[in-house]
Amino acid sequence: MSDRVVIVTGGMLGEWALAQLQPEDVLVGADRGALFLVRNGRMPALALGDFDSVTAEEREEVRRHSGQFADCDAVMKDLTDTEMAFNWALERRPQEIVLLGALGTRFDHSLANVHLLRKGMEQDISCTIVDPCNKIRLLGPERRTVTLAKEAYAHVSLLPLGLEASGITLLGFQYPLTNATLTLGQSLGISNVIVGETGHIEMREGHLLVIQSKDD
Template identity: 40%
Template sequence: MIIAMMAGGPVDSIPSKEVLNDLPTDTVWIGIDRGTLTLFDYGIIPEYAVGDFDSVQEEEMQLIDQNVRFLKTAQAEKDETDMELAINLALEQKPSKLFIFGATGKRQDHQLANTYLLVKVRKEQPDCDVEIIDRWNRISVYGPGEFTVQRSEIPYISYIPLTPEVTGLTLTGFKYPLKDRHIFLGSTLCISNELIKPAGTFSFISGILMMIRSMD
């Protein structure tokens, strides 16, 4: 199962309608708070809507209630963010892929928290490929192993440790290759790399590693 979710981040950071519509037709959509209305604007009716909906007007809430099959509301004062509630719901469905839109924007606290929720997905369901996508970036998180990355129109690739240490990092096919390097939390060694071949690989032995693919 493929699940995609839309949070309430700024619309100008969300990829084009063509990108969203390029997902498989059987993708299950989750609207998160005001992101549900964003999906309506894109011509997508989500299967689920989740959140406290504190940023939604009464008539907008009625529209959501009338169109969404499963509506899960929460109190505004709660321990989890709306994004975490939506990810919990998604993980209950055991997806093979999870795409997250509308998760970046001006609020750095929200953006950072949303990024670290990728670690939650990786730990609780290691077989689920999860990615945050906006107009300029694609953010994903990996556990130990070897992975292939294809060259694309998004040229810059950075690797950032999310654990105190990532061991045995090796990059092949990159402008700046590495072999069996240990990098530590806070290191900028692997920022702004590029592929010089149609495909490259990255591998590491232990830790959790974030990959960010960015436009200029």
């Protein structure tokens, strides 16, 4: 099993997503994300979902070009296609899970996919959501620190995933914090800037979303 599983799901996708893939990745296609992989010459190790966003012909194309194929009823299911793919990845205990196409026009699905980061955190697996303008990860009891490279992202925002996150210290940022608390509904952590090559974030309690972003 590779150390990295990449889940490609049916939100915003394009050439940028292909650039994120590495040769040793285990690829999982969820619903229309599987079609995206197949149409771009990549064979998913697993294609799964209800496939309600593809035609019957496209579904058959995905089935023929996938290592494993698992479909389900579009109505009689309790999990989204992305969560089913995420659970499959968690069972294989990789070091890292990356989600592509997890953000899009459906805010409900986007927010549910962000919540999946906490499930990965609970199993001490590094999980990241990536799209053309954002890179989202989570700090929590199992992973309390992160050092970020400046990269192409102009902004770094911090939001609690819960009522509050506390003991937050920032080093290498334009707006430093020392042992601070961020609470739900507060915008204090929005749009900070890394001033050096890297920025370091520490947190003591709670769950904290770390969002690197840039304007389109």
